[in-house]
Amino acid sequence: MKILHALIFLGLSLTAGIATAQSAAKCPALPESSGLQWQEQSAATYVLCKATAADGREVMTMMLTGRDPDIPLPRPLRQEKGNFAGESLYWYQPDLGGQQPPGYATRRMTVVKFDKNRYAQISLYPSDASELRALQALSQGMNLNPSAVAAER
Incomplete structure (x- = not known):
């Protein structure tokens, strides 16, 4: 009977720990001076961070995942060099199937592997x-080390 009680207690403790870990914010800290705020959505396999400006515009999205998004990034769409989480990268104009909506010239995207199985x-x-240069500089300075993110909050 004591073993059954111990197993139930252990199960409840693990469940509480998982719930606490899932409720903790997972998006990297944004500097207050940026004027941006994250809207965070979490699922079992990813965290989606959407940065909005004071006027409500979405200016950046970041999906953090353990799986390679496997998005084709064709060389003809390559633009600026950059860094993220200590890794070198290239920014690309998104492939919108030949469409060029307003603001297309300054839109950018990238995929970077920054740790073992972290993208x-x-x-x-x-x-x-x-604003493009400012957002690229902002993303370059983000710290994705989980302990550093917790300390910055």
Whole structure:
């Protein structure tokens, strides 16, 4: 009987620990000076972080996952070099099947593997070239180390 009680207690403890871990924020900290706020959506296999500006515009999305998103990034769409989480990368214009909606010239996306089985798919939706540079610099400075993210909050 004592073993049964111990197993039930252990199960409840593990369930509480999992619920606490899932409720903790998983998006990297944004500097207060950026004026951006994350809207976070979590699932079992990914975390989706959407950064919105004070005027409500979505300016960045970041999907953090343990699986390679396997998005084709054709060389002709390659734009600027950059860094993310200590890894070198290229920013690409998104392939929209030949469509070029307003703001297309400054839209960027990338996929980067930044740790063993950890990927970030980042999309930027700036209003102009100046905001593009600011968002690229912001993403370059993000810390995805879980202990550092918790300490920054």
